[in-house]
Amino acid sequence: xxxxxxxxxxxxxLAAVDNVSFSVKAGEYFALLGPNGAGKTTxxxxxxxxxxxxxxxxxxxxxxxxxxASRTAVGYLAENxxxxxxxxGWQYLQRCAELLDMSRSEATDQCRRIVExxxxxxxxxTKANTxxxxxxxxxxxxxxxxxxxxxxxxxxxxxxxxxxGIREIRQLLESLKKQGMTIFLNSHLLSEVEKICDxxxxxxxxxxxxxxxxxxxxxxxxxLEDVFVRFVKG
Amino acid sequence: xxxMCVVFVFLIRGCYQGNYMxxxxxxxxxxxxxxxxxxxxxxxAVVVMLIAALLSMRxxxxxxxxxxxxxxLSKPITRRQYxxxxxxxxxxxxxxxxxxxxxxxxxTVSVNLNVVMPGYLAASLLCSFNLLFVVVAVxxxxxxxxxxxxxxxxxxIGVISFVADGIFAISHSPMAQAMIQQPGSxxxxxGWRVVYYLWPKLSGTQHFASSFIxxxxxxxxxxxxxxxxxxxxxxxxxxxxLFWRFRNEDII
Numbered sequence: 001x002x003x004x005x006x007x008x009x010x011x012x013x014l015a016a017v018d019n020v021s022f023s024v025k026a027g028e029y030f031a032l033l034g035p036n037g038a039g040k041t042t043x044x045x046x047x048x049x050x051x052x053x054x055x056x057x058x059x060x061x062x063x064x065x066x067x068x069a070s071r072t073a074v075g076y077l078a079e080n081x082x083x084x085x086x087x088x089g090w091q092y093l094q095r096c097a098e099l100l101d102m103s104r105s106e107a108t109d110q111c112r113r114i115v116e117x118x119x120x121x122x123x124x125x126t127k128a129n130t131x132x133x134x135x136x137x138x139x140x141x142x143x144x145x146x147x148x149x150x151x152x153x154x155x156x157x158x159x160x161x162x163x164x165g166i167r168e169i170r171q172l173l174e175s176l177k178k179q180g181m182t183i184f185l186n187s188h189l190l191s192e193v194e195k196i197c198d199x200x201x202x203x204x205x206x207x208x209x210x211x212x213x214x215x216x217x218x219x220x221x222x223x224l225e226d227v228f229v230r231f232v233k234g
Numbered sequence: 235x236x237x238m239c240v241v242f243v244f245l246i247r248g249c250y251q252g253n254y255m256x257x258x259x260x261x262x263x264x265x266x267x268x269x270x271x272x273x274x275x276x277x278x279a280v281v282v283m284l285i286a287a288l289l290s291m292r293x294x295x296x297x298x299x300x301x302x303x304x305x306x307l308s309k310p311i312t313r314r315q316y317x318x319x320x321x322x323x324x325x326x327x328x329x330x331x332x333x334x335x336x337x338x339x340x341x342t343v344s345v346n347l348n349v350v351m352p353g354y355l356a357a358s359l360l361c362s363f364n365l366l367f368v369v370v371a372v373x374x375x376x377x378x379x380x381x382x383x384x385x386x387x388x389x390x391i392g393v394i395s396f397v398a399d400g401i402f403a404i405s406h407s408p409m410a411q412a413m414i415q416q417p418g419s420x421x422x423x424x425g426w427r428v429v430y431y432l433w434p435k436l437s438g439t440q441h442f443a444s445s446f447i448x449x450x451x452x453x454x455x456x457x458x459x460x461x462x463x464x465x466x467x468x469x470x471x472x473x474x475x476l477f478w479r480f481r482n483e484d485i486i
Contacts, residue, residue, distance in 0.1 A: 048485075068311060
């Protein structure tokens with residue numbers, strides 16, 4: 001589903017991502033972990049062709065990431081998500097559906113289903129400037145789910161959510177996993193990652209430190225946090 | 235600005251009904267209609283160019299700030315489609331504004347004075363190439379510099395174009411020609427002529443378009459169509475640069 005082959009991204013002399021290679025299979029729930037500035041978001045941006053790699057190649061859905069067709073059936077939730085303040089959550093979801101060439105009735109059906117799924121019934125018609133960060137994050141996740149994507153790329157999806165919201169999003173992601181969706185997750189919430197992910201990779205200073213299954217990474221008596229700190233601190 | 239423009243257009247209706255005297259002689263209706271219509275045509279075209287520049291200058295920044303750019307480009311939409319959508323949207327919208335305002339004048343003259351100016355609306359559509367140039371130029375420059383600077387740069391290009399055309403027209407008057415030919419006066423204008431001819435011909439295109447309005451002196455070969463070709467070539471070059479620049483732009 002996702003493949004990175006010796007990918008490097010340089011900004012001047014700084015290597016944000018340095019010779020990183022890994023792959024994510026279909027149906028996998030994959031977490032990319034690393035401290036701030038490790039290069040996680042840069043990898044996500046390269047997957048979506050938001051920025052181009054200096055060297056190496058990336059493919060999504062079997063196509064080079066620079067092809068727009070590689071983003072077919074891909075849902076993306078950005079870190080610090082924004083919704084234009086003059087739109088309601090419903091209007092925003094409708095616009096996202098229009099971008100996928102859906103008919104009006106199909107878009108309305110999808111939006112209705114997604115509003116239920118993200119638990120925003122009753123608030124979907126109020127303007128986005130009245131939403132909390134958590135509500136915007138939910139609508140962002142809803143927008144990523146439009147068109148029934150096969151791959152979800154989530155950059156800090158629980159950012160700004162309260163513990164109940166985090167739990168709800170986790171449950172939602174678990175239900176999506178059961179439907180066979182592939183999920184690529186960037187997160188700092190190691191406890192959540194430990195609960196729901198199959199595989200994880202840890203990067204630091206742009207370099208891939210380890211990639212393995214969660215069960216192989218977290219040995220008896222350890223937590224993912226212990227493993228993370230051990231790898232990052234060297 | 236669009237509202238002010240509409241108010242101006244409705245106020246201008248009164249000018250068609252006035253009696254004008256020049257050197258003690260009353261002007262005929264045809265002269266009044268021609269002069270007022272041309273003046274209004276140029277005014278509307280310039281104001282809509284300003285509106286188009288103002289609309290264009292924050293398009294990319296607003297999309298970035300509101301997260302729409304990443305939201306759109308994370309779908310199977312190419313950057314070229316995104317840029318074409320923005321350019322066409324702004325161009326069609328500003329052309330529509332201008333056409334509506336020109337159409338009000340056209341209808342006012344047709345209904346109130348029973349004078350039909352068939353070239354008026356065609357002239358309006360020709361002026362839309364100026365709007366295309368403005369939209370593409372502001373969008374390109376807004377990727378390279380702060381929005382307001384991009385707007386001011388294009389405004390400067392427009393002002394220079396209008397001033398240069400004015401100076402060029404004055405320099406071709408018999409009195410100016412006589413002064414230029416006097417001994418001791420600067421005779422080497424070649425460099426300035428090259429700059430003048432290569433400069434984006436916003437004013438020239440507008441004058442070429444207005445030649446379609448009745449009562450003008452008409453077209454005179456390549457010289458009169460050159461401003462339109464100049465603007466189209468500039469539009470094409472800037473469009474290519476805009477696509478190239480946006481393709482290499484990092485999406486935030």
